[in-house]
Amino acid sequence: MRKSFFLILLLFVVILNVSSDESLEIGLDLDNHFTDEITYYNEINPYFIFRMPFLTAVADLSLINDQKYKPDGANLPDGTLLGYYTIMNNGYLKLDYDDFNITIGQIEQTDVIDSDYSLFISSNQNPAFIAEFNYDGEFIFYETRWIRLNERSAQGYVDRGANFKTYALKLGDFRLGFQDAAVYLDRSFDLEYFVNPIPQYFIQYNKIYPGRPWQTESNENNLIGAFLEYTDSDMYLYAQYLMDDFNLYWLLPDTPHNPNKMAYALGGRLDTEWGRFSFDTALAFKYTYEATYARESYSDYPYEYTYYPASLFTNDGEDIVIGYEDNYLGYKYGENNLAVQVGYKNSFEVIGQIPLNINAGLEYVISGSKSPSNPWHELDWHTNEGTKFLDDDVLEHTIRSKFGTSAEYKGFKFSAGMVFGYVFNELELTEVVSGEAPIFVPIEGNDRFIVDFSFSLGYSIKF
Numbered sequence: 001m002r003k004s005f006f007l008i009l010l011l012f013v014v015i016l017n018v019s020s021d022e023s024l025e026i027g028l029d030l031d032n033h034f035t036d037e038i039t040y041y042n043e044i045n046p047y048f049i050f051r052m053p054f055l056t057a058v059a060d061l062s063l064i065n066d067q068k069y070k071p072d073g074a075n076l077p078d079g080t081l082l083g084y085y086t087i088m089n090n091g092y093l094k095l096d097y098d099d100f101n102i103t104i105g106q107i108e109q110t111d112v113i114d115s116d117y118s119l120f121i122s123s124n125q126n127p128a129f130i131a132e133f134n135y136d137g138e139f140i141f142y143e144t145r146w147i148r149l150n151e152r153s154a155q156g157y158v159d160r161g162a163n164f165k166t167y168a169l170k171l172g173d174f175r176l177g178f179q180d181a182a183v184y185l186d187r188s189f190d191l192e193y194f195v196n197p198i199p200q201y202f203i204q205y206n207k208i209y210p211g212r213p214w215q216t217e218s219n220e221n222n223l224i225g226a227f228l229e230y231t232d233s234d235m236y237l238y239a240q241y242l243m244d245d246f247n248l249y250w251l252l253p254d255t256p257h258n259p260n261k262m263a264y265a266l267g268g269r270l271d272t273e274w275g276r277f278s279f280d281t282a283l284a285f286k287y288t289y290e291a292t293y294a295r296e297s298y299s300d301y302p303y304e305y306t307y308y309p310a311s312l313f314t315n316d317g318e319d320i321v322i323g324y325e326d327n328y329l330g331y332k333y334g335e336n337n338l339a340v341q342v343g344y345k346n347s348f349e350v351i352g353q354i355p356l357n358i359n360a361g362l363e364y365v366i367s368g369s370k371s372p373s374n375p376w377h378e379l380d381w382h383t384n385e386g387t388k389f390l391d392d393d394v395l396e397h398t399i400r401s402k403f404g405t406s407a408e409y410k411g412f413k414f415s416a417g418m419v420f421g422y423v424f425n426e427l428e429l430t431e432v433v434s435g436e437a438p439i440f441v442p443i444e445g446n447d448r449f450i451v452d453f454s455f456s457l458g459y460s461i462k463f
Helices: 002-016 191-195 200-208
Strands: 023-035 041-052 055-064 085-097 100-108 127-136 140-150 160-171 174-185 220-231 235-243 262-272 275-284 312-315 318-321 337-350 354-367 396-409 412-424 427-430 439-442 448-462
Touching (some): 200 220
Antiparallel strands (some): 023 041, 160 174, 337 354, 354 396
């Protein structure tokens, strides 16, 4: 243990002495929200970023009092941290050298494509503990990422981990890539999935298929997909595809007519003299991100593509809902969904040539029933009737408009925003089979306004 400590300390000292080109940024943001559900809540966000040759260290956390989770305990009159709970947004080290970089730690992770509807990694940038290696060369891009899902869970979740890989060719203004994700059980990290550059579909079958002496005792899942990007000085276009299961019933009618579990995303940005215009759309078939097998119980094999294999957790005997947008590892709206969004951004100079940024958007989303933790909802297997998509008797419809503005001057930051919309037949977590995991179901007449007025103040100083 001592040897490891001194080796790490020595490496750190060597890097420090490579160059004196270092910088430190320390900042504090205060975000304030007035909403339809909670009259007022805020987020206090202190952070620091230390940069030096080859190495970046980031520490970024938030204290939030929006009542989503139980406040942290503290030796204060009410026994809590003034009603706040803490979130570790980022706490990582990143090592850069030429076309290579390695990142280890807690990070608000993103997909490799620039989309509000990315399919493999949610655009909500939910924080997770990861280890990532990528190479971004002249012709080749390669990334392998490990994501810790559950480890030593106090909720009793089985240990789970995920790996995400991207292989891409760079052809002028185009980038064509293959994407590959795996979820595995009974351990939170698997070295072979992280290091082996062979696509994980083949690793999975090599490890778990019977009749071989090296077979492992585990149930694992694999999702694959592809993307195409075009980027030039004025335009960015993308298309992305994800697949878990598919059927050949259309070609071979004697084969099982299981649902196609697939998702698609398409969109882009166009920069003009009048500003940046954007368009995004995505859809995901029913069951796409859910587990497949459910024999004795509906949730025997919790390898769904989510951070947690549940939609509820228990605290002091109380069941608390885990919102599906906080849970999906992939597309933020999950399966059985269609979404369309248009947007606009621009920047103007105001008093003292301070840049004022504005952005606006309009979004329409349709959702049917979905579940991060119950593979076939009210069934224990699929009905052999093929693909399901928005075929519920009742569907959720959401229309949402957004407007925001921001400015920064000599370390001071200000932003303000508004979200206004309406949701019809809003999804609610509902038990559909007694004793089995509940699912999110559209409830007829469960309508409400969506309102969120916000403003943020911040300051950062650089050394």
